[in-house]
Amino acid sequence: MAKLAEWLSDISFDTLQGNPAGSVVEEVVFDSRKAAPKTVFVCMKGANVDSHKYIPDVISKGCTAIVVEENLSETGIDETALNKDITIVKVENSREALAKLSAARFGHPSEELTVIAITGTKGKTTTAHMIHQILESAGKKAGCIGTTGVEYCGKHIPTKNTTPESYDLQHYFRDMVDEGCSYVVMEASSQAFKLHRVDAITFDFGIFTNIEPDHIGPNEHADFEEYKFFKSCIFKQSKTGIVNLDADYAAEFIENAPCKIYTYSLEKPADFTADGIKPINDHEFVGVEFQVQGHTDLSVRLDMPGKYNVSNAMAAISCLTLAGIEKTSMLHALSRIKVDGRTEVAFKNKDMSVLVDYAHNEMAMENLLVTLREYAPKRLVVLFGCGGNRAKDRRYGMGKAAAKYADLSILTADNSRFEETEDIINDIKSTLVPAGGKYVEIPDRREAIEYAMTHAEPGDMIAVIGKGHEDYQEVKGVRTHFLDREVIAETAVKFNL
Structure with a gap:
């Protein structure tokens, strides 16, 4: 247990009633259903709900303290009916307050970890998992937080957001420290900076991979300038920054960064450069080999294809070289890397x-x-669908890309949600067919995968795309287990491939 004043020590606030120094608290909540004695309830204004309206409810549940963003008179609450024993404080930004209160509630656990954060439009997840696997190869206990969930010490916890809410982040950090972790690598989304989820965290290393127009629209970012601004915020709370010099706007990010910056590149002189990139495809390995020069010298064999994965690996190599991780651990992990x-x-x-x-x-x-x-595959086959109840432009664009780059498209279900799979496929066909794309239409995704593998020709590459790590299919509001990787393995056994 602690006094509320102790948890508020890093926050500017005005006391509207009560006494923070005398209020004993032991938990922070932002869900009114969890309010109870010795809790501090943080009111927040969300896209759909303003939780200030739940103040009478949390008071009835015996909540000890409340953090608000506006005067009580502005909430429509009858101040004369309030229990005067309840402490109420006003802050300028409740989300910022939640982050700082959560850090205090869990004893500032990020200060006991080496924190590595990655931001960018693409590459966050792959880079995070590369760093995580290298650290574990080096014998370091490390956690990983991002799109695919939270992982540490054999645990896997699914998450809804790329970067979880600030309270959850601090909770995970505390558990990681208690389990003996000394590192955590995390994806830091632009929304995480905008919504103050990563406030109260100092990153030992902050990595910028790239930026392209994305996440612009209602409940995301107003425009590209705003998106770019929140991406750049990573360096405001990093001790050391690492920038992909090949990315658009890299020079701008470097110029405005208040911390020391190191760079990596596949194309330009940088602190870490990749040369001699060579794709490798044999009966056991589909990946790439390359040389790293600059602040380290390495001959890397990367068990993932493509130059963009070389760029992701360069981000990992740059960071962990600066962190003092030995070369052998990096080479060993990258030669066996698997990212779901x-x-x-x-x-x-x-x-x-x-x-x-x-x-x-x-x-x-x-x-x-x-x-x-x-x-140089004999045929490049792509199996895909598109999510239902999402912008149709995505379907049209994927149809065009398939017609241009694939020898054969197998059109199937993704998460159709409340649309009909056949309608989504017809939308894809509306751009694929006029562009001359060849296709097969198999709405059942399992049957589509089986068809692709049993009709493969020697030398084929088959790309099953769209769902990646997702382990479900969503149809008519119901999710059923479905993981592409599992179905591919089951197909190989079923047909003795």
Whole structure:
């Protein structure tokens, strides 16, 4: 237990009633259903709900303290009816307050960890998992937080957001420290900076991979300038910054960074450079070899295809070289790297390679297919659908990319949600067919995967895309278990491939 004043020590506030120095608290909540004695309830204004309206409810549940963003008179609450024993404080930004209160509630656990954060439009997940696997190869206990969930010490916890809410982050950090972790690597989304989820955290290393127009629209970012601004915030709370010099706006990010910056590149002089990039495709390996020069010298064999994965590996190598991780651990981990649903080789024999990737829009699909073309497959086959109840432009774009870069498209279900799979496929066909794309239409995704693998020709590359690490299919509001990697493995056994 602690006094509320102790938890508020890093926060500017005005006391509207009560006494923070005398209020004993032991938990922070922002869900009114969890309010109870000795809790401090943080009111927040969300996109759909303003939780100030729940103040009478949390008071009735015996909440000890409340943090608000506005005067009580502005909430419509009858101040004369309030229990005067309850402490109420007003702050300028409740989300910032939640982050700082949460850090205090869990004893500032990030200060006991080496924190590595990654931001960028693409590459966050792959880079995070590369760093995590290298650290574990080096014998370091490390946690990983991002799109695919939270992982540490054999635990896996699914998450809804790329970067969880600030309270959850601090809770995970505390558990990691208690389990003996000394490192955590995390994806830091632009929304995480905008919504103050990563406030109260100092990053030992902050990595910027790239930026492209994305996440612009209602409940995301107003425009590209805002998106770019929040991406750049990573360096405001980093001790050391690392920048992909090949990325658009890299010079601007470097110029405005208040911390020491190191750079990596596949194309330009930098602190860490990759040269001699060579795609490798044999009966056991689909990946790439390259040399690293600059602040370290390495001959790397990367068990993932494509130049963009070389760039992700360079981010990992740059960071962990600066962190003092030995070369052998980096080389060992990268030669065996596996990132769920990110250019993941799920099956390979003498006739075919089957990869799983999360590419679910035109840009990502084009990047993937162009990369796979570098491996000179006899045929490049792409199996995909599109999510239902989402912008139709994504379907049209993916249809165009498939027609341009694939020899054969197998059109199937993704998460159709409340649309009909056949309607989504027809939308894809509306751009694929006029562009001359060849296709097969198999709405059942399992049957589509079985068709792709049993009809493969020697030398084929089959890209199963759109779902990546997702382990479900969502239809009519119901989620059923479905993981592309598992179905591919089951197909290989079923048909003795």
